[in-house]
Amino acid sequence: MPVPDRPKNVVVLGSTGSIGESSLKVARDIPGRMKVVGLAANRSVETLADQINEFGIKQGCLYDPTGLDSLIARVPTDVALHTGEEGLIELATMPEADLVLIAIVGVAGLRPALAAIEAGKDIAVASKEILVMAGETVMNAAREKGVRVLPVDSEHNAIFQCLEDRSSADVSRLILTASGGPFRELPSGQLAAVTKAQALKHPTWEMGQKITIDSATLFNKGLEMIEARWLFDIEMARVDVIVHPQSIVHSMVEFIDSSVLAQLSTTDMCFPIQYAITWPERVPNTLPPLDFAELARLDFEAPRWEDFPALNLAKEAGTRGGTLPAVMNAANEVAVAAFLEEKIAFPAIWETVEKTMSCHHWKEKPSLEEIIDADLEARSKAAEFIS
Ligand code: MG
Numbered sequence: 469m470p471v472p473d474r475p476k477n478v479v480v481l482g483s484t485g486s487i488g489e490s491s492l493k494v495a496r497d498i499p500g501r502m503k504v505v506g507l508a509a510n511r512s513v514e515t516l517a518d519q520i521n522e523f524g525i526k527q528g529c530l531y532d533p534t535g536l537d538s539l540i541a542r543v544p545t546d547v548a549l550h551t552g553e554e555g556l557i558e559l560a561t562m563p564e565a566d567l568v569l570i571a572i573v574g575v576a577g578l579r580p581a582l583a584a585i586e587a588g589k590d591i592a593v594a595s596k597e598i599l600v601m602a603g604e605t606v607m608n609a610a611r612e613k614g615v616r617v618l619p620v621d622s623e624h625n626a627i628f629q630c631l632e633d634r635s636s637a638d639v640s641r642l643i644l645t646a647s648g649g650p651f652r653e654l655p656s657g658q659l660a661a662v663t664k665a666q667a668l669k670h671p672t673w674e675m676g677q678k679i680t681i682d683s684a685t686l687f688n689k690g691l692e693m694i695e696a697r698w699l700f701d702i703e704m705a706r707v708d709v710i711v712h713p714q715s716i717v718h719s720m721v722e723f724i725d726s727s728v729l730a731q732l733s734t735t736d737m738c739f740p741i742q743y744a745i746t747w748p749e750r751v752p753n754t755l756p757p758l759d760f761a762e763l764a765r766l767d768f769e770a771p772r773w774e775d776f777p778a779l780n781l782a783k784e785a786g787t788r789g790g791t792l793p794a795v796m797n798a799a800n801e802v803a804v805a806a807f808l809e810e811k812i813a814f815p816a817i818w819e820t821v822e823k824t825m826s827c828h829h830w831k832e833k834p835s836l837e838e839i840i841d842a843d844l845e846a847r848s849k850a851a852e853f854i855s
Pocket of ligand 1: 621622623692
C-alpha cells in the first residue's frame with residue numbers, strides 16, 4: 469500500500485479527557501501520520517488552551533460556554549472558538565477533517581458522530597454510549613455514506629485487528645477479555661461493603677472515574693458486548709466474555725474452524741488509538757513492546773455471571789435491542805454517579821439498573837428522538853429508585 473503523502477487530519481472531540489490526552493500523545497509520536505486540526509473539550513479551559521497553542525489549532529470548541537472568555541484570553545485571536553452541541557457539530561464537519569475521534573463521555577457525542585458521518589468523515593469511536601444507545605442507527609448511516617466506524621476501545625480495536633474486515637459469517641465467537649476489576653476474587657457476600665476508594669482502584673488500567681466503577685461492576689464489559697454486537701454486525705449469542713487479569717490479550721476472535729486470533733500489547737490506550745488513526749497501515753512508534761519472558765504467564769478464567777449481574781443485564785439489553793440498551797446505559801450512569809457521591813451501596817448500582825430496565829416500555833425500532841427520550845426517562849426513573 470502506498471504511503472500517504474500527508475498526515476491524516478484529525479479532529480478530537482473530548483481532548484482533555486483520558487482518551488483525548490492519549491490521542492494527543494499519539495499525535496506527538498507520529499506527526500508524519502496524524503495532524504490535529506480541531507479540538508473540543510467540556511470545560512477544562514486551561515488544558516484546552518495549552519493544547520490549542522501546542523498544536524497550532526485554528527478551530528476549537530468549549531462545550532460549556534461559561535469559560536469561553538477565559539479561553540479567548542489564552543489563545544491567539546485567529547482561533548475560531550465554538551460552544552455547545554452546535555460547536556461540536558461544527559468541528560465534526562470541518563471540511564479539512566479526514567477523521568473525527570469521538571472521546572466525549574456520555575450521550576453528547578451522538579449527534580456530532582452522526583453529523584461527521586453525514587459529512588462523509590470516518591469516525592473513531594471511544595465513547596461507548598454512541599454504539600450502545602444508537603449502534604444500529606450509527607452503523608446504518610456509516611454504511612449508507614460509505615465511511616468507516618473505527619473502534620478505539622481496546623477490546624474492539626483488538627477484534628477489528630483480528631478480523632481484518634472478514635464478515636461475521638466466518639466468526640463463531642467474539643471473545644472480549646475483562647480484567648475482572650478490583651473485586652474479581654472478592655466473595656459475593658462482601659460486595660455490599662465495598663467503598664468508593666476500593667472501587668476506584670483498577671488493577672491494570674488508568675482511566676476516568678466512571679469507567680473505573682464500570683470495570684468494578686463489569687458494566688463496562690456489558691456495554692462493550694453491546695458495542696461489539698453492532699460494530700461487527702453479529703448477534704449477542706456469539707459475543708462472549710473471558711476474565712484475563714493481566715489485560716495483555718485485548719480480545720480474541722474464534723473463527724468457524726475453531727482457530728483463534730488474539731491481539732496483544734502492553735496496557736496503553738495509545739496502541740488502539742494509533743491503529744484507529746493509521747488504519748489500514750501499521751507505522752512504527754515509541755511505545756514499549758511486550759516482553760514475554762518478563763510476563764511469564766497469562767491467566768484466563770470464567771466470569772462470575774451470578775455475582776456480577778451487569779453481564780446478564782447487558783446480554784438481555786443487547787439481545788432485545790431497540791430502546792433497552794439506552795435505558796441500561798442511562799440507569800447505570802445515574803447509579804454510578806450516586807455511588808461516587810456515596811449515596812448508594814455498590815450492589816445498588818446493578819439493582820437500580822435492573823429495576824429501571826424492568827419498568828421500561830420497550831420500543832423495538834426507535835427513532836433517534838425515541839432513543840434520547842428513553843435515555844431521559846430512564847435517568848429520572850433511576851433517580852427515583854435511588855431516592
Ligand atoms: Mg475497553
